[in-house]
Amino acid sequence: MKLISISLRNLRIRLVATVLTMMSIIVATALYAAILVMAEQTEARYEGSIGGFQAIAGPNGTSELELVLNTIFNVGEASGRIPLEVCEQLRSSRGSRFKRSQVRYAIPQARGDSISRFNFPVVATIDEMFSKFEWRREPLKFAEGAPFEYSWDDLIALANGLAAHENGKRAELEVIPERPLLQKKWKQAVVGSRVARSLNLKLGDVVTPVHGKLGEFDAHEHPEAACAIVGILEPTNSPIDSTIYLPLGIHLLIDGHAGGVFIQKLVKGKSPVQLEGMPVDPMRIALTAVIADPLDHMGSQILRTQFGSHEEAQVAWPQDVVPKFLRQIGNAADALAVIAWLVLLVAAVSITVAIYNTMNERRREIAIMRSLGARRLQILTIITGEATLLSFFGAVLGLVTCHAAEYFMRGTVEDMTGVYLDWTIFKMWELYLVLGVSGIGAIAGLAPAVKGSMTQVADNLTQNY
Amino acid sequence: MASLAKTLMIHLRDVQKSYTRGDQTVLACAVDRLDIEPGEQVALIGRSGSGKTTVLHILAGILRPDRGEIEVAGARLDKMGEAARDNHRGRNIGMVYQTFNLLQPFTALENVLMGALFGRGAGGDAKERAMALLDKVGLGDRMHHRPGELSVGQVQRVAICRALINDPMLILMDEPLGNQDKATGGQVLDMMLQVASDDNKTVVMVTHDPESAKRMQRTVDLETLRGDLNVDVSADQKVEASR
Numbered sequence: 001m002k003l004i005s006i007s008l009r010n011l012r013i014r015l016v017a018t019v020l021t022m023m024s025i026i027v028a029t030a031l032y033a034a035i036l037v038m039a040e041q042t043e044a045r046y047e048g049s050i051g052g053f054q055a056i057a058g059p060n061g062t063s064e065l066e067l068v069l070n071t072i073f074n075v076g077e078a079s080g081r082i083p084l085e086v087c088e089q090l091r092s093s094r095g096s097r098f099k100r101s102q103v104r105y106a107i108p109q110a111r112g113d114s115i116s117r118f119n120f121p122v123v124a125t126i127d128e129m130f131s132k133f134e135w136r137r138e139p140l141k142f143a144e145g146a147p148f149e150y151s152w153d154d155l156i157a158l159a160n161g162l163a164a165h166e167n168g169k170r171a172e173l174e175v176i177p178e179r180p181l182l183q184k185k186w187k188q189a190v191v192g193s194r195v196a197r198s199l200n201l202k203l204g205d206v207v208t209p210v211h212g213k214l215g216e217f218d219a220h221e222h223p224e225a226a227c228a229i230v231g232i233l234e235p236t237n238s239p240i241d242s243t244i245y246l247p248l249g250i251h252l253l254i255d256g257h258a259g260g261v262f263i264q265k266l267v268k269g270k271s272p273v274q275l276e277g278m279p280v281d282p283m284r285i286a287l288t289a290v291i292a293d294p295l296d297h298m299g300s301q302i303l304r305t306q307f308g309s310h311e312e313a314q315v316a317w318p319q320d321v322v323p324k325f326l327r328q329i330g331n332a333a334d335a336l337a338v339i340a341w342l343v344l345l346v347a348a349v350s351i352t353v354a355i356y357n358t359m360n361e362r363r364r365e366i367a368i369m370r371s372l373g374a375r376r377l378q379i380l381t382i383i384t385g386e387a388t389l390l391s392f393f394g395a396v397l398g399l400v401t402c403h404a405a406e407y408f409m410r411g412t413v414e415d416m417t418g419v420y421l422d423w424t425i426f427k428m429w430e431l432y433l434v435l436g437v438s439g440i441g442a443i444a445g446l447a448p449a450v451k452g453s454m455t456q457v458a459d460n461l462t463q464n465y
Numbered sequence: 466m467a468s469l470a471k472t473l474m475i476h477l478r479d480v481q482k483s484y485t486r487g488d489q490t491v492l493a494c495a496v497d498r499l500d501i502e503p504g505e506q507v508a509l510i511g512r513s514g515s516g517k518t519t520v521l522h523i524l525a526g527i528l529r530p531d532r533g534e535i536e537v538a539g540a541r542l543d544k545m546g547e548a549a550r551d552n553h554r555g556r557n558i559g560m561v562y563q564t565f566n567l568l569q570p571f572t573a574l575e576n577v578l579m580g581a582l583f584g585r586g587a588g589g590d591a592k593e594r595a596m597a598l599l600d601k602v603g604l605g606d607r608m609h610h611r612p613g614e615l616s617v618g619q620v621q622r623v624a625i626c627r628a629l630i631n632d633p634m635l636i637l638m639d640e641p642l643g644n645q646d647k648a649t650g651g652q653v654l655d656m657m658l659q660v661a662s663d664d665n666k667t668v669v670m671v672t673h674d675p676e677s678a679k680r681m682q683r684t685v686d687l688e689t690l691r692g693d694l695n696v697d698v699s700a701d702q703k704v705e706a707s708r
Contacts (some may be wrong), residue, residue: 001575001578001579001581001582001591002582003582006579009570009571010570012570013570364566365568368566368567368568369568369579369583370527370551371525371527371554371560371566372554372555372560372579372580372582372583372584372627373551373552373554373555373556373580373583373584374551374555374583375548375551375552376547376548376551377548378583457522457527458518458519458522458527458528461522461527461562461566
């Protein structure tokens, strides 16, 4: 028999009070741990997810953060469009005074559709997303299958065809060039690992994009754009896992997108109505973003200069934007952590009150122990031990609750924030949290412990209760 | 610490203890002189309020007198601090109470072990010793029962085992048979005295019961200890006188 077994037994015989008091510790610890987990995994997720997205070109008039969040993290809606010529400028060196391109790749993207009730975003792009784009300095790997085939040249050819058709219509020609047809060979999709896992998709299965998001007003399916899955990506633990990639040709040709394919350039002295009648340029095909990777530091500086004064597009640098964003999240997390500490403080007070209130009824029990030779310090240890054990078990259960909540809510949290909560990760700070909460509990137990240790032995031994 | 009487188990001189209640001071006990030899079995008698339990608590080191010299089992309790007295009590004194004072949430075995925990330590062979003691008093099959699940006689035997677990030199008993029928109480007391006798332990028992007092080797009337008296009396005489 040890002092700790007496403490444990005392907790057990007051089970209801013990459980109720422990609940407050569990809630406080779970709350604090959840805040830390969210902040930490958000930071890891956001910092880890920018590998490969060196520069993102997007429309002017939107914030860099919005552009980064939408393009990399699938958060929010694309807030504007840029013409294909921005991508072309990046790929060549057009528009800059340098003779060669300053990027290793520039990959066009268009988004706006989604798939399933999980609203997995559909990103229309070209095959360079799987051949040139580098995720943490390596091309995206396929768990199964292979990339779809839709090249930059296919895109340019389609843009020319669409422009010829549109210009024929606008010029009211007798023979209007035919609008390019959606080719069967383009109806291919590559899906991220989480999409495949969540929707139980395998190679050959068909996914049908929904315009907008399922459940939203005006959302509708595009059955004509239903694509067979040709590739499933390996997990990257990034938003790529939750993305469906389709050829840009599909995006440009599906019903309802025709009117918005081209962005008309503003011309001084021309009204919007007049602009609608003017010929379109194939390079004015609308995109939502371009992912680029500067060749080197010099390339980055050149892009900054080039796009610093661009009339239609801007370049956002995730490496700059994400840390600023995380600092803001960090501030919010700090504020929440203060609230969690206050909850913990209230819980500690509840321990003090709960144990203190039992001291009167325990005077005889303490007197008996003292009469057997227990020193005041041993009584102090037993009672403080009760508070410490109460807090320890509360803290451990709080962490278990936190991890259970992560497990059950990980899908919802990912859908809402783009952050995938990995409930299996246990960090060192969790041990420190348990020790810290136990320490606070021990301090909370001191007041009743002192009262208990001061119990008058003779008076309480002779009383009959 | 210098021993006042190397051959005595208990040596009290000019001991006095008072309580203050409001503006009144009440004399709880006064003992001019009390000596008890090692191995003696002494009944301490006196009328209600005469301070029998107070003397017992002073002998145990639970209470510190206002004045006087107390030496118990070779230790000058009047000169010791509280922690030292607690330690001395735990190691050298076994106590049995009228109300048994077992801890209800704990089993018989745990109650006995608690005596060891706060005495000489619950490590080593303490558990085996506790089990052997309980077995010896006929509770071998009841050691995992809580006090509420035992009869009064069984609870009393558990209390005796707890008092003996540290192999104390001195056993102090406060009306140990007060809650029992005479037959059961007599058996338990005989058992206790037999164990004490076998191991040459000193027993001091506070009692009102003349039958119980008769079983002891010597009876001391607390009222006779006030003044110069430290007189052995026959149990019959003094119990009658104390009423």
